[in-house]
Amino acid sequence: MNEGRRTDRFSAFVRRSAAAGRLVVQPRMGFGELDRMRAGLAAVREARATTAGTVTLDSYTRCHDFAAARRTLRERPRDLNGFPLLAHGSIAVRALLGETASQDFPVQVRHGTARPLRIFRFLAEAGVDATEGGPVSYCLPYSRTPLAEAVREWGTAVELLAAQPVPMHLETFGGCMLGQLCPPSLLVALSVLEGMFFREHGLTGISLSYAQQVHQGQDLEALAALQRLAAERLAGTDRHIVLYTYMGVFPRTPIGSYRLLESSVRLAVHGGAQRLVVKTPAEAHRIPTIEENVAALEFSHTVAEAAADAPDGVRPTETGLYEEARTLVDAALELGDTVGSSLVAAFAQGRLDLPYCLHPDNANRSRGTIDRHAMLSWSRAGAMPVRTADAGDPAWPAAEVDARSLTRMLSHNERRFDREERTGSLLAGAS
Template identity: 55%
Template sequence: MVVQPRMGMADPRRMRDGLLATKAADAVTVGTLTLDSYTRTGDLDAARRALAEGAGLNGYPIATHGADTTRAVLRGVADAGFPVQVRHGSARPEHIVRALLAAGLDATEGGPVSYCLPYSRTPLREAVASWRRSCELLASARESGAEPHLETFGGCLMGQLCPPGLLVAVSVLEALFFRQHGLRGISLSYAQQADPRQDAEALTVLGRLAAELLPDVDHHVVLYAYMGVFPRSPGGARLLLEDAARLAVRAGAARLIVKTTAEAHRIPTVGENVRALETAAAAAADEHARRASPAAGPGAPVEDTGIEAEARALIGAVLELDADIGRALVRAFAAGYLDVPYCLHPDNAGRSRSSLAPDGRLLWSNVGSMPIAGLAERGPRPPILGSAGLISALSHVRRTYDDRAAARPPAPPVPPLPPRATSTPRRELGLTTP
């Protein structure tokens, strides 16, 4: 399994050192250039001022440093076995796509829904138009012999408390949008939630729908380690990351985006990122070995609790609205056919609500106008959360894993991994390099 950090530093030398450390980690890795907030929002004047004044930035300002600087950062680092992806968070990413292409890169991520509703006040219609142009720009890299890659962020909406049926549906719909606008290398995301059984079902459904609806696209599934309130204890954070790696192996995800033991406190260091990569790789290798053991026997079948039925109903309802998937997405949100719980964007209906069962499963309390009412009602509908219940649900994972870590005896040293695989993640995942 390929593991990848979220890593971005404003100083080119520090960014290069971070990429080198990621490449040297005892794992099969993909490099990351995570961009700063000014670049994400298109405020390039502020990014230039910050660099000139020596002010801190929370990422790499790819559109400000210029193509020559970024090429120097990547020279001798990015290669066939170590591709580098640009991660950003922009609802209007054309300037970012132009900058990464100018630097010789051709892999990034996001989406017209997933980088609009949670992260901006940009009207959805404008985000869809910008992402259409960005997809076409990225697809144009094929003219120079590259095979560009775009990863949908749709399976990570709000990071938490979004039931899996909607996450799977938006991830697939964004992938279909990418394909409609010229991309042939696509990955589909899903974020780890609070219950591993529900997550395994969701990842299985995501892979199945991708194979069915994107048969002409080189695609894979990527899992994000939990994106909500992270455990405060190093032991709890490590257990959560290890569970993410094991989940990825069981459910067939090809790539894992890691988080570190510092997530609850501050931006992690390069060293902490490397340790997270190696922790995840070791846990994945252990899970592979356990599953391959004759003593393990057949694995438990993946449950069917209705995630696939919900996802198919949502995807079908959106695709019936318009042959142009971008217009269909805009109409779907206007009609409430897609409705993200707890999302305050003006183009989100805001009628849906979710709840967290005691075992960690995410359930719908109210589906609003989404066409899944009969599918989502399995047993009594949980109550709509008040403020105290919402805060408790948001900290459920943190409490659970900190408690598990406190009750766990000290772990024996983790044995070293076998030598790093020589196969190229570029070929396996469709990510290319300068």
């Protein structure tokens, strides 16, 4: 970017780390009490890894039930499933960040709300480095807020971030829609569209997300498509790619969990992502401790260093994923005068359609499936301009997804990583 003085601290840190060949790893972490949150950030900062900090908000705050957040913080703080940001107040949060965050350890607040304006005002007042979400990705899966209302409020909220003396970094969650069973072309398209929405409202320090799915080669193809499409549609932005370790049903065994985490690190390194949001073996059972988060970060760092020196051996698939994602982006943009109006119209007409998403503004006529190649594809396209699994091979018709097959697909990675034999891994010989 030419406006170096307006580059946000989070973007600059990730860029420096990438230039030095270091993958930034980041936990999902949020605790109710101020002292515990401080201890968590300090532990992540001191981990033997290149880390960014995370403050994940609690569900009361996400749903704007601030009175319940304050009451629970006062009476039963350990019952909170995240950090009650507004209940603590901006002075306390600014002090927390002053003690823990720095240019070499920026902190991101993760919130999960479809209507972020009040939270974003607080983040700006408290001096937070970065946040995330998006008008689609934090509306359709997590709320019943009308999409048009979410788009309007997100536009105002993004402009607020862009107007700060040092603009806040914003990560689109569009590449993580539903966490699983959404074919990658739509994830790539939504990530780019939300990035374009952020830029439309004046913000140029952004990151584009993608969630690991079920096939390493397809995920490599998706990451390449995301980078190519972003280069075409988001020129002039200070951007990077963030990968998420698989967000669906996690393996039940520690060895299976670490196998899955290892595969996501290798995917990030070989797929060109600059940042990885990790999970821990505790994910299948409960919220992880500080120590478990640190262990996962340090393990990921070790895998990343080894992966950088050794070819992975997995090649990207060649399924036309970039072309399909580009077609979805164009199909949406031709429907409106702005990116925001285009998103609203595209979902209203089913030109964008999230499988298995029950929000009233989503057509829900599409279905994703794990096909005979063990890749995610469309078994039903609805009104979207995409190919179904049987389009290239009528001899293998795409089976309609029923409750039994859906349950089996949701546990695909759990079964795969808990059962598979592993060779040539950092975990070889572990038991």
